[in-house]
Amino acid sequence: MIDQLTSYQRPSGHGYYGKFGGAYIPEMLHPNVEQLQQSYLEIMQESTFQAEFRDLLHDYVGRPTPLYYAKRLSSVFNTNIFLKREDLCHTGAHKINNTIGQILLALRLGKKRIIAETGAGQHGVATATVCALKGVECIVYMGEKDIERQAPNVARMRMLGATVIPAISGSRTLKDATNEAIRDWINNPSDTHYIIGSVVGPHPYPDMVARFQSVISEETRWQLKEKTGSELPTHVIACVGGGSNAAGAFYHYLDELSVQLVAVEAAGHGINSGMSAATTALGKPGILHGSKSLLMQTEDGQVIEPHSISAGLDYPGIGPLHAHLFESGRATFLNATDEEAMRSAFEVARLEGIIPALETAHAFAALNKMDLNSNHHVILCLSGRGDKDLSAYMKQMDMIGETGK
Incomplete structure (x- = not known):
């Protein structure tokens, strides 16, 4: 039992x-x-x-990381978007x-x-x-x-x-x-x-x-209170492969049911393309790497190879905490394609002067799929910086011209 x-x-x-x-x-x-x-x-x-x-x-990693109000991005989506700057940690990610x-x-x-x-x-x-x-x-x-x-x-x-x-x-x-x-x-x-x-x-x-990463949401609560007067946002958004940055960003809000938790998976070339990593859309219960969770697999239980432009989201499963959040309905799971993530990365770079990791770009892409308004306070976990993905961004610019549009 x-x-x-x-x-x-x-x-x-x-x-x-x-x-x-x-x-x-x-x-x-x-x-x-x-x-x-x-x-x-x-x-x-x-x-x-x-x-x-x-x-x-504090002294080595550089915590607490800032909670940054993204003014220009907020204006585009007519809401209030705060970026939890895990990209500013030592080594460039959470x-x-x-x-x-x-x-x-x-x-x-x-x-x-x-x-x-x-x-x-x-x-x-x-x-x-x-x-x-x-x-x-x-x-x-x-x-x-x-x-x-x-x-x-x-x-x-x-x-x-x-x-x-x-x-x-x-x-x-x-x-x-x-x-x-x-x-x-x-x-x-x-x-x-x-x-x-x-x-x-x-x-x-x-x-x-999850406990080690929970420092993300622990800081976010008091930082948001300093900025808005309330510890509780309306939404917390994070990308999910296995799900460590999302677990950290969600952790101290998991039992605050008024806070909407939004996890964003990698759809690759599209959910039904055969080249995707959107586990909650395509997976079913199975066992992988030592735990039972949701897993992309064939009818006879063979693992289906995932695809994402983002190496950190290129995984056929999802952590058991996230599987439970999905099945219980506590979190909403969205997805973004390679193309949507790439487009959002350039948008954030041009609007806020921040080049995000391709993983985080999927979370930014979800903003286009949400019904947001000026009364919302949205936390988005900017899980990593984009230095490691510059070759992918350079290829995109070569394909479409220097503007990246």
């Missing part, structure tokens, strides 16, 4: 959000995962852990919040070696960064296709001392990198900690990553 939840924030004792979650793992990983399950909350709540975590977030927390946890568990998976490369860079900071060996698995399209981040990881290993099977993207990281963990269970970058994987990873 699945335990009943009293809060959207917390999974059951068995790691389920509604019917999604759990820990479906090989026997070789049981000791590692069980150790995490039994110790992660206790370690995270220790005063010394919290002090070091908060100090690093991923560092989680890797700081997990490296501190891994050291307290006596682990000497860190592995990670990465798609767009931001989680890989963030993992390599904290391993360099703490002097720990770092191995990052990355799809061969993503290595080609995210070359600047690959260079950053290597400069930071990480070993980057290409995943050459399947679609050669994020799913396959995750497969390779799990294989490594099975082969090196005693000395290795796997820093998963999103709210996916076996329990307790979805809860653990």
